[in-house]
Structures are given as structure tokens and as C-alpha cells.
Amino acid sequence: MDDIRSLRPGLPDAGSSVPTQRFTRSVLTTLLTAAISALAASVAAASTSPLQASQCERISTGPGPDDIAVQTGETPRLLISSHDRRRFVRPGDIYAYTPSAREMVVLKRTGEPEGFRLRPHGIDLVQRQGRWWLYVVSHDRELISDQHSLMIYEVDGDTLRFHKQLLSPLLSAPNDVAVADNGDIYVTNERRDGASIIEWLLLQQKATVAMYRAGQGWQLAAEGLAIANGIVIDGNTVWVTQTLGEGMVRYSRQADGKLAQATQLTSLSLLDGLSESRPGYLLATSYPSLIGLGLHWQRQRSRARTVVHEVNTQSGSHRIVFSDPGTGINAVSSARRMGDRLYLGQLFDPYLLNCPWPGSNGNPADSRDDKPAANN
Numbered sequence: 001m002d003d004i005r006s007l008r009p010g011l012p013d014a015g016s017s018v019p020t021q022r023f024t025r026s027v028l029t030t031l032l033t034a035a036i037s038a039l040a041a042s043v044a045a046a047s048t049s050p051l052q053a054s055q056c057e058r059i060s061t062g063p064g065p066d067d068i069a070v071q072t073g074e075t076p077r078l079l080i081s082s083h084d085r086r087r088f089v090r091p092g093d094i095y096a097y098t099p100s101a102r103e104m105v106v107l108k109r110t111g112e113p114e115g116f117r118l119r120p121h122g123i124d125l126v127q128r129q130g131r132w133w134l135y136v137v138s139h140d141r142e143l144i145s146d147q148h149s150l151m152i153y154e155v156d157g158d159t160l161r162f163h164k165q166l167l168s169p170l171l172s173a174p175n176d177v178a179v180a181d182n183g184d185i186y187v188t189n190e191r192r193d194g195a196s197i198i199e200w201l202l203l204q205q206k207a208t209v210a211m212y213r214a215g216q217g218w219q220l221a222a223e224g225l226a227i228a229n230g231i232v233i234d235g236n237t238v239w240v241t242q243t244l245g246e247g248m249v250r251y252s253r254q255a256d257g258k259l260a261q262a263t264q265l266t267s268l269s270l271l272d273g274l275s276e277s278r279p280g281y282l283l284a285t286s287y288p289s290l291i292g293l294g295l296h297w298q299r300q301r302s303r304a305r306t307v308v309h310e311v312n313t314q315s316g317s318h319r320i321v322f323s324d325p326g327t328g329i330n331a332v333s334s335a336r337r338m339g340d341r342l343y344l345g346q347l348f349d350p351y352l353l354n355c356p357w358p359g360s361n362g363n364p365a366d367s368r369d370d371k372p373a374a375n376n
Contacts, residue, residue, distance in 0.1 A: 049358075050307075050320040051342070053328020056355035061104065062093055065345040065352055067176070067273065068336040069125035071132060071155065075100060078336070078343060078352075079107075079134060079155070081120040085348055086297065089141045091117040094134070094160060097352070099341070109153070111162035117141070118151065122176030122188075122230075125155070134160060135185065137174045146194035148174050150187060150212070168218040170210040176273070178231040178238075184257050185212040186221060188228035188240060200227070203244055211257045222251060222259040230274025232282060239313065241271035241284055248274075248284060248311065266316040268309060273334035273345075277310050283321070283335040284309045285344075296330050297348065306332035308344070321358050329353050 062082035069079045075098060083092030094107045109118065119139040126133050132155035140147040148171045153160035166185075173194035174187045191199045192206040199206050207228040211221035222228075226245030231238065236253040247266040251259035273285045287293045288305045296304035303326025311318045322335070322344065334345040337357060344353040 050323040051355050051358050052322075053324045053353060056328070056344070056353040059097060059104065059343075059352040059354055061095055061097075061350055061352055062106070063350045064092070064348050065095070065350070066121060066333045066347055067123045068275075068334050068343055068345050068352070069123050069134070070336060070338050071096075071125060072127075076338065078338065079123065079125055080345065080352070081123045081136065082350075083119050083121065083139075085143075086300070088119070088139070088143050090119075092120050093118070094120060094123075094136070096158060099338070099354070105158055107155075107158055107160050109160045109162065112151075113162075113165060116165070121174065124177045124179050126179050133163070133179075135177045135179055137177050137187065139174075144195060144197060146172050148172075148194070150174065150177060150185065166212060166218075168210065168212075170208070170218045170220060172208070174210075175229050176231050178233045180233050180253065181235070183214060184253075186210070186231055186233065186238065187212075188225075188231050190227045190229070190243075192223070200244075205245060207242070207245075209238075209240060209259060211259075213257055219257070221257060222262070225249070229272050230284065232274050232276060234276070234313075237313075239265065239274060239282060241274050243270055243272060243287075245269075247271065248282075248316075250313070265313070266311055266318060268311070268318060273332075275334065275336050277337050280313050282311050282313055283337065284311055285332045285335050287331060292326070293331055293347075296326070300349065303327065304330040306330065306346075308332060308335045322355065 063084035065080045065082050067081040071077050077096050077098040080095040082095055084090050096107055097104045121137040124135045134153045134155050136151040138149050138151050150166040152164040154163055173189045173191040175190050176188045178186050187210045189208045192208055205224050205226045207225035208220055209222040210218055212218050225242050227243035228240055229243050230241040238251040238259055240249050247268045250263045250265045252261040254260050270287045271284050275283050277283045286307045292304045295302035305325050307320055308322035309318045310321045329346055331347040332344045333347045336343045340357045342355040342357050
């Protein structure tokens with residue numbers, strides 16, 4: 001009978017225990033290493049893959065919860081701008097949601113000017129000397145108009161106490177608002193001429209950022225943008241997103257409040273809301289299809305895909321943290337991180353998404369997973 005070793009060359013001699021043990025250890029080591037590598041790859045993929053709506057829960061709100069602000073404290077909560085943009089003439093509300101109690105309330109408003117109707121859009125919430133102040137972009141009864149205002153309220157529990165209404169021709173088509181440490185107020189305008197849509201149709205770069213300083217009034221802080229949208233301020237640095245322009249622009253605040261040294265941070269396009277994520281990073285929402293967005297605006301059943309990016313504020317590198325084709329949520333306009341949760345607001349439908357922050361134990365994934373910024 002032929003020796004079985006001649007049919008299977010390379011097998012150790014059955015009579016030799018040492019080579020057999022070495023071979024067995026080698027095989028086991030190889031298999032164990034492969035298993036560990038596969039597990040590590042699986043964990044890494046889970047931590048860096050974009051969130052899906054199926055991982056989140058819905059929180060009912062009023063229609064169009066477009067923007068979200070975080071009120072910190074012993075019992076943190078979210079303040080939410082709500083307006084039915086499919087029925088624009090209708091007034092809207094500011095909601096407050098307390099995650100620990102899972103409680104949503106409409107904030108009562110007092111002291112507003114007679115005949116005023118709030119149609120809120122972008123909001124910013126700041127604390128000064130222990131008091132909370134809410135800044136709200138409020139629209140005219142028609143979107144295509146240049147009669148808009150900025151409302152300032154003091155937040156007193158579940159009541160918004162009217163403080164001031166700011167009006168100016170420079171609030172031509174206001175979208176979002178951000179307040180600097182010294183009290184300067186910055187408002188992005190989608191169009192320079194709010195009563196016309198020609199700038200949209202011709203893709204003109206005429207949008208602006210207006211700035212208000214107490215005692216001096218309004219002035220133009222920046223111009224030459226294409227649908228200026230979200231805005232974030234950190235010290236003397238300002239970031240602004242564009243919907244039709246080339247991504248996000250970073251500015252330096254000057255002593256007079258004007259924005260200078262414009263730098264294109266990323267070439268991401270069709271951007272909307274902007275918020276801080278973690279030190280050195282911002283969250284930017286985007287609409288991959290403006291046609292889909294327009295159809296969803298007109299018909300609720302139409303789907304509008306959404307992508308949320310986390311962007312490095314220095315390099316412009318970015319990664320996708322949430323993506324949905326419109327089956328779980330449509331037209332996400334704001335993304336707000338609160339601890340290990342990510343809250344997503346939208347333009348039209350009446351709910352938020354409450355999602356886990358992507359990453360192990362609620363921590364962001366390693367920045368090495370970021371995509372490099374496009375060369376500008």
C-alpha cells in the first residue's frame with residue numbers, strides 16, 4: 001500500500017509529535033488571527049458606517065421642525081423651530097423637548113407686538129449672566145418677500161417673553177442666525193433680493209450675511225454667496241454653508257464685525273443646516289437632489305434623500321454620519337448632537353429623529369476614517 005504521506009506531501013510525520021504540534025499551533029494561530037481581524041473589521045465598519053433611520057426613533061413635533069438648539073443645565077432640553085412650510089401663511093411655534101422625561105411642549109409666548117405672527121426658521125440660543133435668550137428668524141406671510149424680522153425672547157421656563165424685534169432691509173431673505181460672544185448677531189440671507197427668485201433661477205452668487213451690533217444697527221458682513229444657509233460662530237471664526245455655492249466657507253471676524261479672509265473649506269454641495277459636533281468638527285446637512293426636495297415640498301409622499309456630514313473645521317475632511325433615501329425621514333435641515341444622541345430636524349414633516357451618535361459608546365469614530373478634503 002502506498003504511504004499516505006506520498007499522496008499528501010507536506011503533512012508532518014504522524015510519528016513525529018513535535019512537527020505535528022508546531023503545525024497545529026501554526027494553523028490555530030492563523031485561524032485566530034483571521035477571526036480577530038474579521039471581528040475588528042466588523043466593529044470598525046459598524047462604528048464608521050452612516051446611521052440609518054431604522055436605528056433611530058421618531059419624536060412627534062409640529063410641522064417642519066427645521067432648526068434645533070440645546071438648552072443645557074440640570075435637565076437639558078431641545079428648543080425646536082416649527083412652521084408648516086407647505087402652508088406658509090400659517091403661524092408656527094417654538095417647541096421644547098426634554099429627553100429625560102420624553103416630554104414635548106409648545107412654549108407659550110408673551111408680550112409680542114400686536115398683530116405679529118411668528119413663522120420661525122433658524123434659531124440660536126445663548127446664555128448670558130444666567131439668563132437664556134432665544135433668537136428667531138421669523139418670516140413674512142409669504143416666503144418670496146423682503147418683509148422679515150429677527151425676534152429676541154427671554155426663555156423663562158416654558159414661556160418665551162418677548163424682548164425685541166429687529167427689522168431691516170438687509171434681512172432680505174433670512175435663513176439662519178448665530179450670536180457671537182460679544183452680542184453681535186449674524187443672519188444669513190438666501191437671496192439679496194428677497195422679493196424675487198431670479199437669483200435662484202440664474203444661480204447667482206448674491207446672497208449675503210447681515211450683522212447687527214447694538215448701538216450701531218445693521219450692516220453687510222459678507223456677500224457673494226449662493227443661497228447662504230447655516231452659520232456657526234466660534235470666537236473670531238465663522239462658518240457658513242451654501243446650498244448652490246461650493247460648499248462651506250470659513251471667515252475671520254474683524255473688529256468692526258465684518259467677515260474677511262473667506263476660505264472655501266470643502267467642496268460639498270447642496271448644504272443646509274450647520275451645528276457644532278465636537279471640538280474641531282461641524283455637522284452639515286445636505287440634499288443630494290434639489291429636484292427631489294422640490295417634489296417633496298409639493299407632495300408629501302415624494303421622497304427627498306438626505307445626507308449628514310461631519311466636517312473637520314481645519315482640513316475640510318469629512319465623513320457621512322447619517323444617510324436616508326427618504327424612507328425614514330425626508331429633507332433633514334438640522335442635525336444637533338446632545339451627549340451621545342444625534343437629533344435630526346426636517347423641513348416639512350412633523351417629527352424629529354432621535355439617533356445614537358455613531359461610534360463606540362457614543363464616541364465619534366476615529367478621525368482617520370474621514371474622507372480627505374477636495375483640492376480647491
